[in-house]
Amino acid sequence: MKYLSTRDPAVSVTAAQAIVRGISAEGGLFLPESIPSVTPDELRELCALSYVERAERILAPYLSDFSAEELADCVRGAYGAQFAAKEIAPLAQLDENTHMLELFHGPTCAFKDMALQLLPRLLTVSAKKTGAGELVILVATSGDTGKAALEGFRDVPGTRVLVFYPSEGVSPMQRLQMVTQEGGNVGVCAVRGNFDDAQTGVKEIFTDGAVLAKLAERSLAFSSANSINWGRLAPQIAYYFSAYCDLVNIGSIRLGDKINFVVPTGNFGNILAAYYAREMGLPIGKLICASNQNRVLTDFLQSGTYNARRSFFTTISPSMDILISSNLERLLFLLSGKDTRRLADWMRSLRDNGEYTVPPLLRTKLQELFWAGSCGEEDTRAAITRTWRDNAYLCDPHTAVGVDVLRQYRAATGDTATAVVAATASPFKFVTPVLEALGYVPPAGDDEFSLAERLAAETAQPCPSGLLALRGKPVLFPSVCSKGDMRGALWSLPGGYVGARHDVPLPPRYFS
Numbered sequence: 001m002k003y004l005s006t007r008d009p010a011v012s013v014t015a016a017q018a019i020v021r022g023i024s025a026e027g028g029l030f031l032p033e034s035i036p037s038v039t040p041d042e043l044r045e046l047c048a049l050s051y052v053e054r055a056e057r058i059l060a061p062y063l064s065d066f067s068a069e070e071l072a073d074c075v076r077g078a079y080g081a082q083f084a085a086k087e088i089a090p091l092a093q094l095d096e097n098t099h100m101l102e103l104f105h106g107p108t109c110a111f112k113d114m115a116l117q118l119l120p121r122l123l124t125v126s127a128k129k130t131g132a133g134e135l136v137i138l139v140a141t142s143g144d145t146g147k148a149a150l151e152g153f154r155d156v157p158g159t160r161v162l163v164f165y166p167s168e169g170v171s172p173m174q175r176l177q178m179v180t181q182e183g184g185n186v187g188v189c190a191v192r193g194n195f196d197d198a199q200t201g202v203k204e205i206f207t208d209g210a211v212l213a214k215l216a217e218r219s220l221a222f223s224s225a226n227s228i229n230w231g232r233l234a235p236q237i238a239y240y241f242s243a244y245c246d247l248v249n250i251g252s253i254r255l256g257d258k259i260n261f262v263v264p265t266g267n268f269g270n271i272l273a274a275y276y277a278r279e280m281g282l283p284i285g286k287l288i289c290a291s292n293q294n295r296v297l298t299d300f301l302q303s304g305t306y307n308a309r310r311s312f313f314t315t316i317s318p319s320m321d322i323l324i325s326s327n328l329e330r331l332l333f334l335l336s337g338k339d340t341r342r343l344a345d346w347m348r349s350l351r352d353n354g355e356y357t358v359p360p361l362l363r364t365k366l367q368e369l370f371w372a373g374s375c376g377e378e379d380t381r382a383a384i385t386r387t388w389r390d391n392a393y394l395c396d397p398h399t400a401v402g403v404d405v406l407r408q409y410r411a412a413t414g415d416t417a418t419a420v421v422a423a424t425a426s427p428f429k430f431v432t433p434v435l436e437a438l439g440y441v442p443p444a445g446d447d448e449f450s451l452a453e454r455l456a457a458e459t460a461q462p463c464p465s466g467l468l469a470l471r472g473k474p475v476l477f478p479s480v481c482s483k484g485d486m487r488g489a490l491w492s493l494p495g496g497y498v499g500a501r502h503d504v505p506l507p508p509r510y511f512s
């Protein structure tokens with residue numbers, strides 16, 4: 001399988017090259033030249049398999065330059081004992097025709113682990129194949145990617161990882177997860193600004209000639225762990241197939257029945273993976289795109305105009321606080337007949353004017369595939385309250401946005417087909433809003449861990465051990481920089497400073 005770029009028709013690379021580079025030199029995103037298909041018979045076979053085996057089958061045609069053995073090693077290593085659920089991505093039933101696909105049982109308690117436990121392994125194999133030197137993984141995070149990347153890449157030989165997060169844009173638990181990160185090849189820095197500032201800064205560093213030259217002098221090269229990297233997206237396709245098979249196995253649907261997926265969306269990575277599953281032949285009716293108060297995607301899918309010039313809201317579902325949704329570029333490329341010129345024009349218009357409009361025909365295609373809805377703060381809280389009261393199911397705020405948008409979809413369309421909501425994070429990562437939605441007013445001054453214990457006691461649900469283990473850990477990364485200083489942070493950040501030799505452990509005092 002060869003990979004194309006969304007912005008340059010001359011680009012053609014292998015999967016390994018696409019994964020190592022992360023983003024194409026001219027700024028386009030890589031994507032496979034064709035979409036492999038899964039026949040109904042193959043789907044039936046998948047139903048008899050474990051999660052690991054399903055993932056191997058789904059990924060194999062995308063990673064045709066990997067040997068079966070290499071792929072098996074990567075996948076088995078990724079989905080092992082570090083997941084708290086042996087099914088890896090189990091379903092939980094909410095009501096008669098609604099199921100939750102729990103993607104948060106990995107080490108950092110968000111769905112990002114589903115990809116970021118696998119990506120470092122794919123990247124290590126890819127780096128060997130392409131002869132890449134040491135890789136610097138630059139990450140912009142809206143909260144969950146950062147920790148999942150740090151955990152996935154910590155002490156992986158031949159890599160260093162540097163994470164930028166918005167100083168005011170993450171939950172206290174998300175921040176604690178990152179600033180206490182251990183490992184000899186990691187760095188973390190807060191950026192004064194929002195996620196879009198961090199993401200734009202990282203994209204600029206990626207293509208800055210002077211920075212690239214300085215890296216090359218030291219035999220270092222950039223790669224990305226954001227969902228702009230195809231190696232982040234591909235692993236996510238597998239769980240849509242897996243959820244479908246599980247529904248067949250428990251008798252909720254028959255093989256061939258169409259189901260709807262609801263995806264709490266920010267950067268459009270997770271829902272794009274669902275689109276790929278649909279194009280591969282998974283019987284999916286609608287892909288329901290759920291946004292929070294930052295409803296740029298809802299407006300786009302409804303109107304055909306993408307307009308990022310609007311107020312940015314900091315919400316209780318911070319991992320979806322995004323106005324520039326990177327992976328939409330891949331979808332538009334596919335739906336516009338792989339027209340690199342038009343894509344480049346739209347992306348230039350987005351950068352220069354903050355907006356672009358797609359032609360009516362393309363808007364119609366989008367609306368056949370997707371239904372979009374958004375959910376404000378009060379409705380998010382109400383959805384947490386309701387699912388707990390009526391279904392005894394505890395949602396985190398991101399998942400609650402999905403649950404509420406599904407309610408809106410059913411009310412608007414009357415389509416009551418079986419639906420699966422992607423449950424993207426553990427409620428214990430967002431204890432304050434979840435406790436408040438349950439009617440508990442946290443006393444001022446209670447720390448995150450007391451609150452987590454309180455939530456566990458109120459709901460008789462266990463707090464994930466990975467979160468409890470953060471209690472008392474020293475803050476190793478207190479640094480905050482401005483947008484303009486991100487390049488500087490690259491060279492000077494404790495632990496993450498890329499000039500350091502990977503195999504020399506830094507003395508603990510270095511961090512203080």
Ligand SMILES: *Cc1c(COP(=O)(O)O)cnc(C)c1O
Nearest residue numbers: 144266267268269270319424425
């Ligand atoms: C990242 C994230 C999302 C948004 O996913 P995208 O792939 O960026 O659309 C939703 N919920 C949670 C908890 C996340 O961490």
